[in-house]
Amino acid sequence: MMPLFSPADLLVSILSWVLNVPTPSKLDKKREELKNNWHTATPTWNYKPGSLTSKSSHAKGPITTTPITTGVVDKYIILASEKYLNLATPNFLGVSQHPRLNSAAEKCVQKFGPGTSGPPIFYGSADVYKEMDRNIAKFLQVDDCVTYNITFTAMLSAIQVYAGPGDVIFVDEQVNISIRLGLGLSKSRIIYFKANDVQHLARLLEQEETNNQERRRFCVLEGIYAQTGTLCPLGEINDLCKRHKVRILLDESVSFGVLGATGRGATEHFGIKATDMDVICGTFEAGFASYGGFIAGSTVVASFQRFYGNGHIFSTALPPMFTSVVNEGLKMLQEDNSNLVRLRKNCELMHRELEKVNQLRICSDPISPVKHLSVKNPSISMDEASLILDRAIESLKINHKIAVGKVSPGGTKANSHLSPSIRICVNSLLQKKDIDDFVSALQNIFYD
Known part of the structure; x- marks a missing residue:
C-alpha cells in the first residue's frame, strides 16, 4: 500500500508551518490594524427599521x-x-339604567368590593359566580356554564381548546374577528362557505367527508352575524351537521337575550334544543347591560373551558358586581x-x-x-x-x-x-x- 505522504512532503509541511507562525510583533501589528479599522470603517449597509403601521394607514x-x-x-x-x-351602543333591552340592576350592583360592591384581583381558579371566584353559572345554564337548559371577564376571549378560547392540527373547521364567511383569531390559533384547516349558503356548505361537507373520513369536523356560526346583522339559518345547518357528524360551535353574542319568545337565542327561535349545540357562546354586554361573556354546554365542555381556556385561566375574574347584574337581569327577563x-x-x-x-x-x-x-x-x-x-x-x-x-x-x-x-x-x-x-x-x- 502506498503511503499517504512521502518523508519529503512531510518535511516541507512542517517547515512551512514553522515559518508562518506569527511572532509577537506580528500579532501586535495585526491587532492594531483591526482596532483602527473597527473605529474608522464605514458600514456597507444602512439599516432603518420599518414603520409600525402600513402605508395605507398613513x-x-x-x-x-x-x-x-x-x-x-x-x-x-x-x-x-x-x-x-x-x-x-347595543343596549338592546334598554336596561342599562334600570333601578333593579343599579341596586343589585351597589349591594354587591358593598359585600365584595370592586374586584377580585385574581383568576377564577386561583381564589378569584365567589359564590355569586357559581350562582350566575347555574342561572345561565338553567336559563339555556344546558348542563353547565363558565364565564369570561370579556366576551372577545370566550369563543376565541373555546375554538382552540376543542379544535387543533389535523381537524377541519367549516366557517361562515361573515364571522367576527374574535372567531377568526380563534381559528388561527387552532392550527386547524379552515374552510369558509358563502354567507348563509346551506347548499354551498353541503357540497363542502360531502367533498371533505369523501376525502378525509377520519378527521374531526366542526362548524362555527353566529346566531345573528355582528358584521352584517343577518340571521343564521340554524335549523337547516343543524340538520345538515347531524347527518355529517359535524360539531357546531354557536356564537350567540348578538342573539342571546334577543331572539326567541323568552330571549334564549337562536336555538329557541328555530325550535332547536340548546343541547344540540356542542358549544354556545354569549355575552352580557348587550342585552343585560353588564360585562363579560360565557361558554355553555355539557359538563365536559364547561370543565374543559375552566382548566384549558386561556382566556379564562390567564385573566382576572369578572368583578362580582357584574355577576349580580346578570343574575338580576335574568330574573327580570323571565318575570316580564x-x-x-x-x-x-x-x-x-x-x-x-x-x-x-x-x-x-x-x-x-x-x-x-x-x-x-x-x-x-x-x-x-x-x-x-x-x-x-x-x-x-x-x-x-x-x-x-x-x-x-x-x-x-x-x-x-x-x-x-x-x-x-x-x-x-x-x-x-x-x-x-x-x-x-x-x-x-x-x-x-x-x-x-
Whole structure:
C-alpha cells in the first residue's frame, strides 16, 4: 500500500508551518490594524427599521379621537355637553339604567368590593359566580356554564381548546374577528362557505367527508352575524351537521337575550334544543347591560373551558358586581318579557322605514337589533363608499344630534365580500318618533 505522504512532503509541511507562525510583533501589528479599522470603517449597509403601521394607514391620515361621553349611556348620551339620540351602543333591552340592576350592583360592591384581583381558579371566584353559572345554564337548559371577564376571549378560547392540527373547521364567511383569531390559533384547516349558503356548505361537507373520513369536523356560526346583522339559518345547518357528524360551535353574542319568545337565542327561535349545540357562546354586554361573556354546554365542555381556556385561566375574574347584574337581569327577563316584545317591534319598524332610503342597502334581517346600511351604488369603490358614509355619520351627529356607528371591513380574503356600512343598534326604549326622525334625517342627507 502506498503511503499517504512521502518523508519529503512531510518535511516541507512542517517547515512551512514553522515559518508562518506569527511572532509577537506580528500579532501586535495585526491587532492594531483591526482596532483602527473597527473605529474608522464605514458600514456597507444602512439599516432603518420599518414603520409600525402600513402605508395605507398613513394615507388615511391620523387616527381620530375617541368620543368621550359624560354621564350615563342609555337612550341618550352626552357628548361635549350636548345630548344625542344613541343608536350606537347595543343596549338592546334598554336596561342599562334600570333601578333593579343599579341596586343589585351597589349591594354587591358593598359585600365584595370592586374586584377580585385574581383568576377564577386561583381564589378569584365567589359564590355569586357559581350562582350566575347555574342561572345561565338553567336559563339555556344546558348542563353547565363558565364565564369570561370579556366576551372577545370566550369563543376565541373555546375554538382552540376543542379544535387543533389535523381537524377541519367549516366557517361562515361573515364571522367576527374574535372567531377568526380563534381559528388561527387552532392550527386547524379552515374552510369558509358563502354567507348563509346551506347548499354551498353541503357540497363542502360531502367533498371533505369523501376525502378525509377520519378527521374531526366542526362548524362555527353566529346566531345573528355582528358584521352584517343577518340571521343564521340554524335549523337547516343543524340538520345538515347531524347527518355529517359535524360539531357546531354557536356564537350567540348578538342573539342571546334577543331572539326567541323568552330571549334564549337562536336555538329557541328555530325550535332547536340548546343541547344540540356542542358549544354556545354569549355575552352580557348587550342585552343585560353588564360585562363579560360565557361558554355553555355539557359538563365536559364547561370543565374543559375552566382548566384549558386561556382566556379564562390567564385573566382576572369578572368583578362580582357584574355577576349580580346578570343574575338580576335574568330574573327580570323571565318575570316580564315586555322589553323583548318592544325590541322586536322596534327592530321590524326600523327595518321597514330604512327600506325607504333608496340610496342605501340594508342587508340585515328584519328582527335583528343590529342594522347595517351600505351604499347601494355598485359603480363606486369601497374607499368612495366609506367616505360617503363618513360624511353621513358626521352630518347625523352635527345637524341631527344622532349617534351611530360604522363598520370598515379589513382587506382579508375571509371578509372581502363585505362593504363599509353604517351600524345601527336598535333598543326597546325607542319611540316611533325617534325612528321616524332618524330615517327622515338619512333621507335628507342622501337626497342633498
